[in-house]
Amino acid sequence: MQAKTLTRLERRYALLGALLIAPTVLVFCAVIVYPLVSAMYLSLFKIFTPTLEGGWVGLDNYHTLLGNPEFWTALRTNIIWTVGTLTLQILCGVGMALVLHQNIWFRSLARSLILFPYFVSTVVAVLVWKWLFNDLYGILNHLMIVARLTEFPIDYLGSMPNAMISVIVVGAWKYFPFVVIAVLARLQTIPDALYEAAKIDGAGPIARFFDVTLPQLRDVLVVIIMLRAIWDFKEFDLIYLLTGGGPITSTQTLPLLVYKEAFALNQMGMASAYAVVMMAIMLFFMILYIRRTRTEEDT
Amino acid sequence: MIRRVAFNLFAWTIVLAVAFPLFWMLVTSVKPQFELFRRPPTFLPETWTFEHYWRLLSSTNFLTYFRNSVILSTSTTVVVIAIATIGAYSLVRFRYRGRENLAFLVLFTYLLPSVVLIIPLYLMLVQLGLSNTILSLVIAYTTFALPYALWLLRSFMAGIPEDLESAALVDGATRLGAFRDVILPQLLPGIISTALFTFILSWNEYLYALVLVNSDSARPLTTGVMNMLVSSFNIEWSLLMAASVMMSVPLIIVFAFLQSYLTRGFGAGGVKG
Numbered sequence: 001m002q003a004k005t006l007t008r009l010e011r012r013y014a015l016l017g018a019l020l021i022a023p024t025v026l027v028f029c030a031v032i033v034y035p036l037v038s039a040m041y042l043s044l045f046k047i048f049t050p051t052l053e054g055g056w057v058g059l060d061n062y063h064t065l066l067g068n069p070e071f072w073t074a075l076r077t078n079i080i081w082t083v084g085t086l087t088l089q090i091l092c093g094v095g096m097a098l099v100l101h102q103n104i105w106f107r108s109l110a111r112s113l114i115l116f117p118y119f120v121s122t123v124v125a126v127l128v129w130k131w132l133f134n135d136l137y138g139i140l141n142h143l144m145i146v147a148r149l150t151e152f153p154i155d156y157l158g159s160m161p162n163a164m165i166s167v168i169v170v171g172a173w174k175y176f177p178f179v180v181i182a183v184l185a186r187l188q189t190i191p192d193a194l195y196e197a198a199k200i201d202g203a204g205p206i207a208r209f210f211d212v213t214l215p216q217l218r219d220v221l222v223v224i225i226m227l228r229a230i231w232d233f234k235e236f237d238l239i240y241l242l243t244g245g246g247p248i249t250s251t252q253t254l255p256l257l258v259y260k261e262a263f264a265l266n267q268m269g270m271a272s273a274y275a276v277v278m279m280a281i282m283l284f285f286m287i288l289y290i291r292r293t294r295t296e297e298d299t
Numbered sequence: 300m301i302r303r304v305a306f307n308l309f310a311w312t313i314v315l316a317v318a319f320p321l322f323w324m325l326v327t328s329v330k331p332q333f334e335l336f337r338r339p340p341t342f343l344p345e346t347w348t349f350e351h352y353w354r355l356l357s358s359t360n361f362l363t364y365f366r367n368s369v370i371l372s373t374s375t376t377v378v379v380i381a382i383a384t385i386g387a388y389s390l391v392r393f394r395y396r397g398r399e400n401l402a403f404l405v406l407f408t409y410l411l412p413s414v415v416l417i418i419p420l421y422l423m424l425v426q427l428g429l430s431n432t433i434l435s436l437v438i439a440y441t442t443f444a445l446p447y448a449l450w451l452l453r454s455f456m457a458g459i460p461e462d463l464e465s466a467a468l469v470d471g472a473t474r475l476g477a478f479r480d481v482i483l484p485q486l487l488p489g490i491i492s493t494a495l496f497t498f499i500l501s502w503n504e505y506l507y508a509l510v511l512v513n514s515d516s517a518r519p520l521t522t523g524v525m526n527m528l529v530s531s532f533n534i535e536w537s538l539l540m541a542a543s544v545m546m547s548v549p550l551i552i553v554f555a556f557l558q559s560y561l562t563r564g565f566g567a568g569g570v571k572g
Contacts, residue, residue: 010394017393018389020386021390021393024385028404034419096317110310110314112558115554115562117321119550120547120550121503121521127539127540128324131323131536237505240506259417262421275414276415278415279411290403
């Protein structure tokens with residue numbers, strides 16, 4: 001008798017649970033699952049964007065794509081951008097976190113100032129940096145000339161490799177606070193006893209960093225790197241607004257290529273194929289990250 | 300002592316260097332136009348002026364964009380938080396088939412690039428006759444805001460001790476009653492955190508706004524301000540910097556009063572996963 005009422009209660013709870021998750025599932029199906037499936041489906045068509053007319057071409061889009069040097073260049077650019085900006089983010093982020101972990105004056109103000117670029121709109125960040133980069137009146141060129149690092153104003157965004165470096169630096173400036181906050185949170189949980197022990201063993205500050213801090217940070221760094229790699233790989237706004245993929249196509253990454261195919265060259269089917277391939281590449285990292293989170297939750 | 304001072308100076312030099320672009324944005328926005336072209340540039344404005352702010356508000360579309368952004372971000376946040384709060388409650392506190400897989404579908408979509416979804420979404424919203432409306436953007440924004448909010452709220456929810464709810468149930472509360480009286484008050488800081496993040500994400504979004512809205516009446520700030528840059532004949536940097544400052548006002552408010560909620564959100568969803 002007792003068992004029976006319990007299961008009835010349990011069944012009612014399960015029903016309630018399903019009811020509560022229903023809105024989520026509905027919205028997910030409508031705006032994520034359906035578009036995702038239809039992106040794959042669309043990639044098998046040739047569609048002209050303004051009229052939305054076209055026909056079935058099967059795997060032709062993928063065939064053209066893999067034979068197109070523009071795709072491979074974009075993939076290479078994408079990897080250079082991701083690795084470049086990610087490396088800078090991690091180095092600056094860990095460095096800054098170590099500094100902010102110390103007891104400096106007005107620490108919370110310093111932390112706010114560091115955090116701000118991360119939350120500011122990409123549009124704002126890009127406008128400000130374009131003004132800093134301005135060839136005639138930009139402060140950066142002025143400082144460079146005063147410091148005698150260059151005689152003539154530098155074209156930061158219109159020539160290579162400057163454009164790539166600029167994009168990477170601005171990306172690092174915008175996103176390194178994420179690393180700072182994550183690492184800082186972890187640093188605060190490292191037990192002081194570990195440092196005391198290392199000190200007694202005669203380890204200097206540098207040895208303590210490599211022997212105590214870094215091993216303790218390893219797990220959180222792995223997660224940060226995976227997350228940021230995924231986010232940087234798919235970055236659109238920053239690059240599109242800063243250089244538009246230029247000069248010519250030197251900073252054109254895969255997301256920019258998808259956008260160009262769909263809304264400038266008006267080839268929706270082809271663009272979907274690019275998007276699907278891009279997602280397939282990202283899938284590797286995504287699965288890696290998801291599996292890691294999964295095992296972490298199980299333990 | 301000297302080492303301490305030296306370290307502080309070193310630390311603050313870096314902090315100020317990182318913050319310099321934002322300082323420069325503020326300074327440029329209050330300089331008169333002619334002072335921008337001074338060589339060498341003045342670090343603090345010789346003459347202060349708010350004419351750019353005035354012009355921005357009186358003779359550009361800025362206020363319309365601002366209004367659109369407020370409506371858009373607020374509605375996205377309200378819709379997403381409402382769905383995600385009950386969704387997260389269900390994901391954490393109920394047992395049914397497919398629950399685990401659903402949780403990881405959420406994580407998967409949270410990492411999904413928006414360029415993959417944008418083409419089908421564009422087609423879908425055009426077919427529904429919703430293109431060029433704020434509503435179309437609210438729908439599009441749920442694609443990234445909902446997985447994000449769910450994931451964050453899920454970890455906040457998991458942090459609430461299960462005993463609290465059980466105690467309420469033993470006292471004769473219904474499940475929903477316990478949710479309202481016990482869980483929600485406990486979850487409130489998490490909800491505020493998540494709402495702030497969702498609002499900021501929507502406020503800053505650019506790609507969907509670029510693709511889905513092509514009329515000034517529905518354009519949000521991001522694409523609107525960018526349009527001011529592209530469409531003007533000669534670029535007025537002070538005006539653009541004033542626009543940038545104004546665009547960051549909600550953010551500055553959040554930073555001044557609610558920063559602890561932001562850092563809490565980082566811990567919950569961003570990193571620990």
